[in-house]
Amino acid sequence: MRSPHGNAPRGYSEAGLMENSFAGGGPVETQARIVSMNIEQGGVHTTLLYAPEIALRAVPMQFVQVKVAPLNDPFLRRPFGLSRISPEEGIIGITWATVGRGTSLMGLWREGDTVSVLGPLGNGLRTDRVLRTNPGPHGRRPVWLVAGGTGLAPLYPLALSLGPHCRDITVLYGARTAEALMDTSLFETVGCKVTVATEDGSAGVKGRVTGPLGHLLASFNGPLSSNPPLAVACGPTPMLRAVKAMLRDTPVELYVSLEERMACGTGLCKGCAVKAAPPRSGYFHVCSDGPVFPAGEVLLGGEGQGA
Ligand SMILES: Cc1cc2nc3c(=O)[nH]c(=O)nc-3n(C[C@H](O)[C@H](O)[C@H](O)COP(=O)(O)OP(=O)(O)OC[C@H]3O[C@@H](n4cnc5c(N)ncnc54)[C@H](O)[C@@H]3O)c2cc1C
Ligand code: FES
Secondary structure, eight states: OOOTTTTOOTTOOSSTTEEEGGGGTOOEEEEEEEEEEEEOTTSOEEEEEEOHHHHHHOOTTOEEEEOSSSSSSSOSOEEEEOSEEETTTTEEEEEEOOOSHHHHHHTTOOTTOEEEEEEEESEEEOHHHHHHTSOTTTTOSOEEEEEEGGGGTTHHHHHHHHTTTOSOEEEEEEESSSTTOOOOHHHHHTTOEEEEEETTSSSSEESOTHHHHHHHHHHTTTTTTTSOOEEEEESOHHHHHHHHHHHTTSSOEEEEEOOOOOSSSSSSSOTTEEEBOTTOOSEEEHHHHOSEEEGGGBOOTTTTTTO
């Protein structure tokens, strides 16, 4: 399978805001000690892991592959975005929902256990580069973080690192019901404006997250083109597709973080291919070329078919 990047070296990132894991010294496999396991609002677990080598190397939006059980059953590791990165404490966090066998086994983890973690993997968004495209004493360029479901979790390290430098970060977060909403208070603590939407209207705005996104877009009518926002979206593919369609003909610069089923997580098995958007041909691999892509560079699940 041909990569649209051709023979570009590892660590190469066409869009200057991203950095591949190999540029930071490469991923490491480590036995990480579970520091804490908490069940949080929305029924998700947050697991903090002592993994100093990974915490030192990771940038926001990268992910790790975890071995959910000590023996090789299940054989494949499971990928999770990083919901905490603390190089000072040597700690990383993953925030995860129980969906199948692997995550059910993760529910058996206990504080003090050790688990094998491989990472950091994939590219991430380098905060310093985001800020370089975000001139002015307090980052005049607005940043929009758009999330659905557990897609909120990996956006927190990004918000945390941008928070002191940007005065205008908006988080738009959607879930099906109030019960399924994850806690957004950490984002508020770092100065983000948060709007939530639920499909049944049981909390926040009724409907999908694209509703508040439309309002935000309309409110930027005038200054939008002189000061285009940077948007990062993370969540289910249909949400990403809708956000992309909505921002397509606007000056907003959109990055999407993709989730595909993964085996190796390092670019070897070719199992996580997504089609490159025209005029390119070929495939990207979400684990090694992503998970973050400029939205215009990839076709999102069925997008472009029949065109
Ligand atoms: C880069 C990346 C980052 C991720 N970050 C997070 C995160 O921060 N929090 C979180 O809760 N989940 C995250 N996921 C999804 C997570 O990896 C899956 O939920 C997990 O692997 C499911 O394992 P399982 O054995 O429990 O489920 P399985 O028994 O393997 O599958 C159960 C169900 O989940 C679906 N599923 C399995 N793997 C994926 C996947 N990779 N993407 C989408 N659907 C999947 C299956 O289609 C099936 O419907 C991420 C995935 C990727 C690729
Ligand atoms: S999971 Fe193997 S190439 Fe991406």
